[in-house]
Amino acid sequence: MKPPILGTHIFSDRLTTGSFSTFVTEQKANESRIQPKYTGRYFLVSKNQVADLNAQRKLFESSLGFKIATSSDFKEMINEADLGNADMLIYEELGIALVDAIDEEKMAMVESVEAGAILIPEKVVYVPDDLTYRVNIPATWGIQKTGVYKSAFSGKNVKVAILDTGLDLHHPDFTTRKVVSQSFVPNESVHDLNGHGTHCVGTACGDKNMAGERYGVAHEADIYVGKVLANKGSGAQSWVMNGMLWAASNGCKVVSMSLGSPVNPGETPDIAYERTAANVFAKGCIPVAAAGNDSNRSNGAVMPIGSPADGGFVLAVAALASNLSVANFSNQAVNPKTTMGIAAPGVDIHSSWPMPKRYRTLSGTSMATPHVAGILALLWEQFPNSTPAAICHRMRNLAQPLPLLPEDVGAGLAQAP
Amino acid sequence: MMINVIITIAEKYIHQLHGITSLLKKEGLQVSTVYEFGVIAGQVEQSELETLKRHEEVFSIAEEKIPRAL
Numbered sequence: 443m444k445p446p447i448l449g450t451h452i453f454s455d456r457l458t459t460g461s462f463s464t465f466v467t468e469q470k471a472n473e474s475r476i477q478p479k480y481t482g483r484y485f486l487v488s489k490n491q492v493a494d495l496n497a498q499r500k501l502f503e504s505s506l507g508f509k510i511a512t513s514s515d516f517k518e519m520i521n522e523a524d525l526g527n528a529d530m531l532i533y534e535e536l537g538i539a540l541v542d543a544i545d546e547e548k549m550a551m552v553e554s555v556e557a558g559a560i561l562i563p564e565k566v567v568y569v570p571d572d573l574t575y576r577v578n579i580p581a582t583w584g585i586q587k588t589g590v591y592k593s594a595f596s597g598k599n600v601k602v603a604i605l606d607t608g609l610d611l612h613h614p615d616f617t618t619r620k621v622v623s624q625s626f627v628p629n630e631s632v633h634d635l636n637g638h639g640t641h642c643v644g645t646a647c648g649d650k651n652m653a654g655e656r657y658g659v660a661h662e663a664d665i666y667v668g669k670v671l672a673n674k675g676s677g678a679q680s681w682v683m684n685g686m687l688w689a690a691s692n693g694c695k696v697v698s699m700s701l702g703s704p705v706n707p708g709e710t711p712d713i714a715y716e717r718t719a720a721n722v723f724a725k726g727c728i729p730v731a732a733a734g735n736d737s738n739r740s741n742g743a744v745m746p747i748g749s750p751a752d753g754g755f756v757l758a759v760a761a762l763a764s765n766l767s768v769a770n771f772s773n774q775a776v777n778p779k780t781t782m783g784i785a786a787p788g789v790d791i792h793s794s795w796p797m798p799k800r801y802r803t804l805s806g807t808s809m810a811t812p813h814v815a816g817i818l819a820l821l822w823e824q825f826p827n828s829t830p831a832a833i834c835h836r837m838r839n840l841a842q843p844l845p846l847l848p849e850d851v852g853a854g855l856a857q858a859p
Numbered sequence: 860m861m862i863n864v865i866i867t868i869a870e871k872y873i874h875q876l877h878g879i880t881s882l883l884k885k886e887g888l889q890v891s892t893v894y895e896f897g898v899i900a901g902q903v904e905q906s907e908l909e910t911l912k913r914h915e916e917v918f919s920i921a922e923e924k925i926p927r928a929l
Contacts, residue, residue, distance in 0.1 A: 606928065607928060636928070638928040639928075670926075671926065671927065671928055675927055675928040676925050676926065676927040676928070677925070677926055677927075678863065678923055678924075678925065678926075679865060679900075679923045679924040679925070679926060680863075680865065680891060680892055680900040680923060682926055683892075683894065683898070683900070684892065687894075700928065700929055701926045701927060701928055701929055702926055702927070702929055703924040703925060703926050703927070712865075712921070712924065713867045713918065713919055714865045714867050714894075714898045714921070717867065717894070717896040717897060717898055718894070718896070718898070720896070721894075721895075721896050732929040734929055735929050748929070749924060749926075750926075806929050807929055808928060808929040
């Protein structure tokens with residue numbers, strides 16, 4: 443039997459050798475040649491009884507001149523190398539036969555010999571993309587570009603609060619971690635049935651995934667989970683305020699909020715949020731919030747930073763893509779009295795997700811915010827007796843400048859100490 | 860119709876926060892939380908909003924935002 447025609451699996455790391463658009467063009471042009479779907483051989487599948495194919499064996503041999511092998515010819519396992527010059531291998535127990543590459547005329551004859559049987563092309567089997575993608579990668583792109591993977595700090599003894607939809611309390615990546623939790627959502631426990639909160643906790647305070655790939659920043663920080671958004675993904679402003687105060691009262695040095703409400707152009711920051719943020723800042727806790735995903739830059743639409751990120755004492759976080767351009771959806775500091783604080787990775791971010799899925803890749807300023815919260819925890823570990831203002835100042839000084847508007851990316855790409 | 864509101868008290872009256880809260884309660888405000896920094900979360904009939912706004916101690920009244928995951 444002729445060997446199957448197999449394709450070549452193209453690994454994702456080939457992206458690093460050229461531009462993405464070049465890769466896509468080449469990939470499409472060569473897809474059928476490099477990665478064919480079928481081997482050129484066929485399976486003959488009997489629609490009737492299992493024994494039918496074997497009963498027709500002599501007919502295949504006399505009419506078509508086929509050399510036939512059957513599964514019973516193999517003692518332990520069927521090995522293609524032992525097929526020799528057989529044209530057909532009959533799997534007796536299955537009512538299926540593997541047929542060598544033949545021309546259309548012979549195919550019609552095969553079908554006519556076994557009435558009711560169908561010929562199905564044999565598929566080429568490839569290694570799944572997501573499996574190869576994750577092999578031998580030490581850290582996610584966000585962890586690498588922020589310099590977190592080479593930092594000497596881990597957030598040890600620093601309390602970090604994440605206000606969101608909660609956490610999957612049974613997630614294997616967090617069962618050995620110190621987690622303090624509180625729900626501010628009436629009639630809902632902290633347990634995350636949405637997933638967004640678990641993803642954000644993972645980026646801020648997670649460690650490595652099952653393949654050993656680092657995806658979390660402050661991997662030794664104490665985790666404070668405040669559920670302020672219901673499982674459906676929304677909440678009330680006062681729940682967020684209550685969560686901020688709870689975090690500060692419990693000694694958290696950072697409160698990460700991947701949440702917000704859209705703000706209209708020209709609108710001033712919400713005074714209630716501003717006072718809350720000023721209060722927790724005075725208690726030694728830095729509020730960090732997502733700038734919002736309301737923009738559609740490719741269509742020329744840029745929207746203002748949402749609330750509470752637009753307020754004073756809150757560090758607003760923009761999202762970057764892996765090529766360090768501003769994410770298409772990321773908002774801008776266009777309203778009066780608002781400033782963008784800093785930018786962080788926020789496109790295609792791999793992090794934890796409620797079981798059984800365990801991990802998921804998402805995009806949003808929500809994903810950028812916990813990168814910054816985690817890095818702030820590293821700075822607090824480095825300077826435990828510092829002040830929120832001084833830590834924010836250090837973060838801005840450490841940031842990698844980008845050739846982009848400060849209204850879009852603030853001080854630039856956040857960098858770990 | 861009852862609506863959720865966030866009321867901020869003018870800074871120069873924050874030291875009278877509890878007295879102002881009692882006054883607003885009498886005018887129909889159902890108080891959920893009083894924050895020491897001059898903010899009150901609660902519920903009120905939409906028709907009573909204008910009455911509450913008339914007090915000079917009240918800096919602003921806004922319908923409570925509904926934040927969502929981003």
